[in-house]
Amino acid sequence: MSKYQKIMLAVDLTEESLKVAERATQLVNAFDAELHVVHVIEPLSLAYGGDVPMDLSTVQEQIQDQAAAHLQEFSATLNVPETHQHLIFGRPESEIQRTAEEAGADIIVVGSHGRHGLALLLGSTANGVLHGASCDVLAVRVGHDDSEST
Amino acid sequence: MSKYQKIMLAVDLTEESLKVAERATQLVNAFDAELHVVHVIEPLSLAYGGDVPMDLSTVQEQIQDQAAAHLQEFSATLNVPETHQHLIFGRPESEIQRTAEEAGADIIVVGSHGRHGLALLLGSTANGVLHGASCDVLAVRVGHDDSEST
Numbered sequence: 001m002s003k004y005q006k007i008m009l010a011v012d013l014t015e016e017s018l019k020v021a022e023r024a025t026q027l028v029n030a031f032d033a034e035l036h037v038v039h040v041i042e043p044l045s046l047a048y049g050g051d052v053p054m055d056l057s058t059v060q061e062q063i064q065d066q067a068a069a070h071l072q073e074f075s076a077t078l079n080v081p082e083t084h085q086h087l088i089f090g091r092p093e094s095e096i097q098r099t100a101e102e103a104g105a106d107i108i109v110v111g112s113h114g115r116h117g118l119a120l121l122l123g124s125t126a127n128g129v130l131h132g133a134s135c136d137v138l139a140v141r142v143g144h145d146d147s148e149s150t
Numbered sequence: 151m152s153k154y155q156k157i158m159l160a161v162d163l164t165e166e167s168l169k170v171a172e173r174a175t176q177l178v179n180a181f182d183a184e185l186h187v188v189h190v191i192e193p194l195s196l197a198y199g200g201d202v203p204m205d206l207s208t209v210q211e212q213i214q215d216q217a218a219a220h221l222q223e224f225s226a227t228l229n230v231p232e233t234h235q236h237l238i239f240g241r242p243e244s245e246i247q248r249t250a251e252e253a254g255a256d257i258i259v260v261g262s263h264g265r266h267g268l269a270l271l272l273g274s275t276a277n278g279v280l281h282g283a284s285c286d287v288l289a290v291r292v293g294h295d296d297s298e299s300t
Contacts, residue, residue, distance in 0.1 A: 001172045003180075022151045023286065030153075030180035112280060112287070127280060130262060130289055136173065137262070139280055139287045 003031045004136075008105035009078075010038050010096045010129065013070045016142040020111040021078055023140045027109070035078060036103050038086040039071045040095045093128030101134055112139035153181045154286075158255035159228075160188050160246045160279065163220045166292040170261040171228060173290045177259070185228060186253050188236040189221045190245045243278030251284055262289035 009024040011017035028035045041064060044056045068087055075085045086103075088095045100108045112126035126139040159174040161167035178185045191214060194206045218237055225235045236253070238245045250258045262276035276289040 001169065001176075003176055019151065026151075026153055026181075031176075112283075127277065130277060130280060133262075133289075133291065136291050137289045139283075139289070141283065141286050 002106075004033050004107050005031070006034045006036065006103060006105045006107075008036045008038055008096070008100040008103060008108045010040075010092075010100075010108055010110040010125070011074065012092075012111070012125070013039055013067065013074060016111050017074065019142050020109060020140045021074075023138065024109040025078065027107070027138075034084070035080050036084040036086065036099075036105060037071065037075050037078065037080050038088060038096055038099045039067060040088045040090060040092040041067050042092060043089055092125050093131070096125070096129050097133050105135055107136040107138060108133060109138045109140060111142040113141075113143045152256075154183050154257050155181070156184045156186065156253060156255045156257075158186045158188055158246070158250040158253060158258045160190075160242075160258055160260040160275070161221075161224065162242075162261070162275070163189055163217065163224060166261050167224065169292050170259060170290045171224075173288065174259040175228065177257070177288075184234070185230050186234040186236065186249075186255060187221065187225050187228065187230050188238060188246055188249045189217060190238045190240060190242040191217050192242060193239055242275050243281070246275070246279050247283050255285055257286040257288060258283060259288045259290060261292040263291075263293045 004027060007024055007027055009021060011020060024035060027033060044060055044063075071085055071087050072082075075082075084103075086099045088099055096108060096110065108129055110126045110129050113124060126137070130137050130139070154177060157174055157177055159171060161170060174185060177183060194210055194213075214237075221235055221237050222232075225232075234253075236249045238249055246258060246260065258279055260276045260279050263274060276287070280287050280289070
């Protein structure tokens with residue numbers, strides 16, 4: 001079994017992404033691997049169940065512009081070139097998997113809140129990514145012990 | 151953030167454990183980390199829902215003896231000393247988490263079949279370990295593309 005050669009870092013571009021990126025960077029350095037970054041924008045119509053009472057296209061555009069700028073800035077701090085930055089629309093879980101597959105990544109690194117109880121029913125991206133992923137998945141624990149407070 | 155120092159390898163002692171162990175070993179070598187191995191035996195009464203029509207204690211003892219021998223043999227091939235071998239009774243998900251916490255592990259490495267669809271409803275150990283884990287979880291993809299056949 002060869003070592004990890006291509007690492008797909010999936011981020012939601014919140015503050016927690018820094019911690020997840022740090023783990024990914026440790027793997028990159030340890031295995032001399034190539035780093036890719038993916039950020040998925042969930043279309044508002046998807047997030048609201050497809051039944052939106054107003055035209056959200058302007059809001060959606062603003063979200064997209066902001067995300068693009070933010071992803072570029074974030075990637076720059078990690079020395080990830082533009083060709084390895086992936087800004088995608090769709091459902092985070094499946095799009096992260098698809099992007100990883102297309103890039104030929106052998107591991108996806110994603111943040112996890114370690115939710116359980118009620119929060120578990122609401123699902124989590126880490127959890128969704130794990131199901132059906134065709135490569136390894138590293139769930140990096142982030143956040144403040146949600147698991148103990150729920 | 152410090153690098154991984156203590157790695158908890160969770161195995162079901164099937165053939166697939168070799169692949170998961172290989173990934174764990176790569177991390178151990180890359181980060182000069184300490185390796186622990188945990189195997190959880192699920193009590194037959196738990197597996198059968200607690201309503202067993204016969205005395206299974208003899209069968210349970212045989213399972214335990216076999217597992218103990220198998221874990222020892224498996225650990226030896228990885229140069230894991232006895233003090234770092236953990237043979238536990240209970241529900242795999244919670245016992246793997248508990249053992250990792252007690253040992254102070256900063257990452258759990260566990261095999262994952264990447265199930266989805268119907269198999270997903272049945273749950274998987276990797277999935278269960280991810281929920282509520284207090285440390286990182288590396289799910290190593292094993293098996294023959296179950297995700298595409300279901």
